[in-house]
Amino acid sequence: MSLKRELLYEGKAKKIYRETSEKVFVEYKDSLTAFNAQKLGSFEGKGIVNRNITVLLYKYLEGQGVKTHFISAEEPNGIVATEVKIIPLEIVVRNILAGSTAKKFNIEEGRILERPLVEFYFKNDELGDPFISDDQAVALKVVSGPEIPQLKEIALKVNSALRVLFAKANLQLVDFKIEVGADSKGQLLLADEITPDCCRLWDVRTQEKFDKDRFRRDLGRVKESYEEVLKRLENALGVTK
Ligand SMILES: Nc1ncnc2c1ncn2[C@@H]1O[C@H](COP(=O)(O)OP(=O)(O)O)[C@@H](O)[C@H]1O
Ligand SMILES: [Mg+2]
Numbered sequence: 001m002s003l004k005r006e007l008l009y010e011g012k013a014k015k016i017y018r019e020t021s022e023k024v025f026v027e028y029k030d031s032l033t034a035f036n037a038q039k040l041g042s043f044e045g046k047g048i049v050n051r052n053i054t055v056l057l058y059k060y061l062e063g064q065g066v067k068t069h070f071i072s073a074e075e076p077n078g079i080v081a082t083e084v085k086i087i088p089l090e091i092v093v094r095n096i097l098a099g100s101t102a103k104k105f106n107i108e109e110g111r112i113l114e115r116p117l118v119e120f121y122f123k124n125d126e127l128g129d130p131f132i133s134d135d136q137a138v139a140l141k142v143v144s145g146p147e148i149p150q151l152k153e154i155a156l157k158v159n160s161a162l163r164v165l166f167a168k169a170n171l172q173l174v175d176f177k178i179e180v181g182a183d184s185k186g187q188l189l190l191a192d193e194i195t196p197d198c199c200r201l202w203d204v205r206t207q208e209k210f211d212k213d214r215f216r217r218d219l220g221r222v223k224e225s226y227e228e229v230l231k232r233l234e235n236a237l238g239v240t241k
Contacts, residue, residue, distance in 0.1 A: 019080055027078040034216040036128050043223045050195040053230050057194045064161040068190040084181025084191045087143055090121040093159045094175040098200050116159050118152045169232035174200035196226050
């Protein structure tokens with residue numbers, strides 16, 4: 001178990017341990033945070049459900065030709081992944097306007113965008129992860145110029161693949177956040193996690209929310225919603241247990 005591993009980093013939702021020279025063990029915690037950790041919560045089994053959702057989605061994305069950090073999932077509370085140097089950008093894709101961007105432009109949540117929108121936020125807790133333009137990201141050396149279109153391409157590919165899968169699970173993929181990093185050879189890999197903590201998922205028929213907004217907005221049934229996402233994805237993919 002993780003006891004013998006060296007802890008490299010403890011974040012808000014996960015712990016990163018050294019596995020081997022180029023691999024890490026990513027442990028999923030039960031904690032839940034929102035609004036840059038000003039709101040704290042947790043529920044029992046959250047780490048495991050999020051870990052299971054990530055495993056299922058990353059295996060699916062690999063099958064769709066997306067290169068990810070996922071290597072294996074032998075332990076129930078985490079995964080073994082390729083160690084990457086994370087590009088400090090939160091890459092957000094929006095299909096439907098909600099959350100901060102809807103608020104910023106005073107547009108009611110739920111407006112369907114004609115084309116998916118990719119946005120970058122500078123991953124920096126002290127600054128509250130501010131929006132950063134493409135030019136700012138390059139000028140401030142957060143990324144190199146050629147990486148900008150590569151990141152957008154990865155984000156849009158992940159979006160198209162996930163939209164199809166979530167549709168089979170009767171969920172609309174409203175928006176999501178990913179992180180990308182470079183492995184030791186400089187290859188860009190989808191890293192971190194994709195879970196209801198970093199997606200907005202609305203029921204296709206009822207528009208009911210099945211994501212972290214239930215916690216942010218005190219809507220209740222947080223645990224049940226995360227578990228329902230996993231169950232629907234397993235059904236959509238025909239996973240038998
Ligand atoms: N494969 C990886 N290699 C190195 N770092 C990673 C990898 N996947 C994710 N990370 C980083 O590990 C941390 C994950 O922990 P998390 O609790 O989500 O952190 P945070 O509080 O910064 O969101 C993040 O900083 C993320 O960028
Ligand atoms: Mg995180």
